Amino acid sequence: MPVKIRLQRHGKKGKPFYWIVAANSRAKRDGKFLEKLGTYNPVSNPAQIEINVDAAVKWLKNGAQPSDTARRILSYKGVLLKYHLLGGVAKGALTEEQAEAKFKAWLDEKANKVSSKEQKLAKEKADAKAKALSAEKEANEKRKNDAAAKAAEAAAEATAKQAEAEAPAEENNETEA
Helix, strand or coil: CCCCEEEEEECCCEEEEEEEEECCCCCCCCCCEEEEEEEECCCCCCEEEEEEEEHHHHHHCCEEEEEEHHHHHHHHHHHHHHHHHHHHHEEEEEEHHHHHHHHHHHHHHHCCCHHHHHHHHHHHHHHHHHHHHHHHHHHHHHHHHHHHHHHHHHHHHHHHHHHHCCCCCHHHHHHCC
């Protein structure tokens, strides 16, 4: 029974949500699985990934083969690094403390990268919002100026008509006298 670590699709149409599972390779994509290892939400930015690292490493040690997408996710979360470091411990190249220290350092570096990306995205969102607000204010000012110009034009037209109406009346008064 070859075991695969793969994604199992859940969620609505157009809004995917995945479970990362260890399943028999002959089972259906969304069918029976052996163990749920985590979740993956690609809709959010950055994508939300929750994974049980120890369980995933256990399955990799037992010979489970990850699918291409699952391999990328496992690599992104450091599961493959931990599996590699534990292989070094088994061969005697590292002690378990050294391997754990390297893994913690990698996790800290990765957390810094993710937080900087989140801050960058938040800043870009705030900048876009400020730009849209300034464009909206500019459009409102233009609209107000156009309305004021039309009102002034209409008032000038009205005074011109009133002056025309008074001018013939004065002419009529002069001709009568």
